[in-house]
Amino acid sequence: MKILVIEDDVPSATYMAKGLEESGHAIDLAHDGKTGLLLAATNDYDVLVVDRMLPGLDGLSVVKTLRATGNATPVLFLSALGQVDNRVEGLKAGGDDYLVKPYAFSELLARIEALARRGAAAGEGEVQVTSLRYADLGMDLLSRRVERDGRRIDLQPREFKLLEVLLRHAGQVMTRTMLLEKVWDYRFDPQTNIIDVHISRLRQKIDKGFDVPLIHTVRGAGYSLRAPDGTP
């Protein structure tokens, strides 16, 4: 995946680039808004990571300019400004996601990959799905039924929603914050890792009694629905 990182703090940009390269992505770096805008406009990227505070042209203006020229590359804003207002501002300017510093690298990686998928899916056109399937796990969104390997599994409404989000992002890492956002629609950090408890509940029903577990813990990052053979 090709990613452009526009970040003026050189050490953190370098670390980010190294981490992303190690995760198998190709990275371009820009340390100011103008260079970043030029690179973004002349190359084809899968995701742009844009710091809000940049020397010269600030991050918001870069993205506004890109959007005005019809460039729809997914954008992840990075910011030290955490207020809700700033987040809303960023999303209004054309950003697709917003991450507040200091962030965990795993959180950044997970969000970048989620954005890249979404960008690719949008390219193929919106498809109304009525069922989701991954490996031997199937979910019918209309009758709200879940079965694995032909066996019917009963889920609570919230467990159903949690599994649906994991299925929609199968193969990707979903962080706890992302799950709280997508399943409960809240953005805050609970004092206790409450998501872990929900996942372990879901695991009891999805993986218990089967030889191959599907829900995997990604250390220091979050969870991922993945089959051992790596089927996407």
Add this chain to the structure above:
Amino acid sequence: MRRTALLRSSTFRLTLAYLAVFGLSALVLLSFVYGASVTFMERQVMATIDAEVQGLREQYQTGGLAALARTIAFRAESDHNSGSVYVLFDTAGNVLAGNLDEPPAGRITDEGWLSFTRASDGKPVLAQAFLVDGRAHLLVGRTIEDKRDTQRLIRNAVFLGGAVMLVLGAAGGLVLSRWTLARLEAVNRTTTRIMGGDLGQRIAVKGGGDEFDELALNLNAMLERIEQLVAGMREVTDNVAHDLRTPLTRLRARIEVGLMGPLDPATARTVLEDTVNDAETLIATFDALLNIARAEAGEQRASWERVALREICRDVVDLYAPLAEDRHMTLVLRPGPDAAVAGNRHMLAQALANLVDNAIKYAPEGGRIEVGVGAGPPPVVEVADNGPGIPTHLRERALERFVRLAPDRTGPGNGLGLSLVKAVARLHGAALDLDDNRPGLVVRLRFQAPAGRILPSDGRPAEAIAAS
């Protein structure tokens, strides 16, 4: 006190300005008195002259010019000091009778009023002139040195009085300025000392209850408040230093120890993973502090929306139900009506989550936690448990930053949970009560939105929304 400071003081300037206004009005008054008295005296002189003329006219009508000359000569003779002036002279300027040696210099009008200076003694004279028979001029008048004296008197009064007033006013202004400057100097000296770092200083109060005392009392009250805030801030800083320094020291020690010996990949991995965990704890504490600071700054109201309290209660109960169940506790949402307030739903949910989190943390195994919404007004959200509760005298302290009432401070948590709840409550104009649940603790958020708080989205105040 420097003299220039005294002269530049606002009291002195005010005194000068007042002096100018007062002097001007005195001047206006005196000139009116002067004008009135001069006019009055002139009129009296004219009336006297008119009476004399009347007598002379009768003489002339009965005895002709000769009788007139006789009468004039007689009157001039008998009048030495009363200041009357009579003179009859022919057209050639020869005096026929009277007490003037020669006609006054200059052209003499045939009829009417004129004033001149008597040549013999230089006294001013006001006189009426007549032409008699076309052959002789008659002047009847009176000296008017009285009028001149009055003029001089008033002028002197103006000059002398003005000078005295100026001197007294300036002196009074200086005294007044010295006095106010001295009182203000006391305030200035104290504030300078306070700026120098001694926050304990207070401005002296004279006790007379005047406006300077009032100012001093208000400033002292303000200083009291600032001192409290600074003390609170210092405590927070100390706590931050402690609660961030401890994990930072641990983190650093771990890395240093790891670097001491040869590192095999497995150990290196463990060290690094533990380091990441430490960093995560640090960031979480930091985030919690930032969230509190943000809520306390209270600058986010622009993005507020209508928040259904029951909905976030349901979500939080839903979020924490599995955790409570794992600990064999019952977590339920009490049935009841819904209520809505203006606010930030993420922050309100976090506050509620912190309360439920705490209840689960401290309630005994098999405990019962109830979340309830009261429609009010005012709308209320409460979280009640049947755990150990918090003794009355510790409840205030429980809301402070980094305060953990559990004596060992080893369990999970950073002591910021309730502080955040308090900050979010204050941001939303809600009162936060900790109360006895007999047994256990009940925490209530009572939304008493102050009247007139405007919801930006549709312009309705929060209370209107709460009631709808």
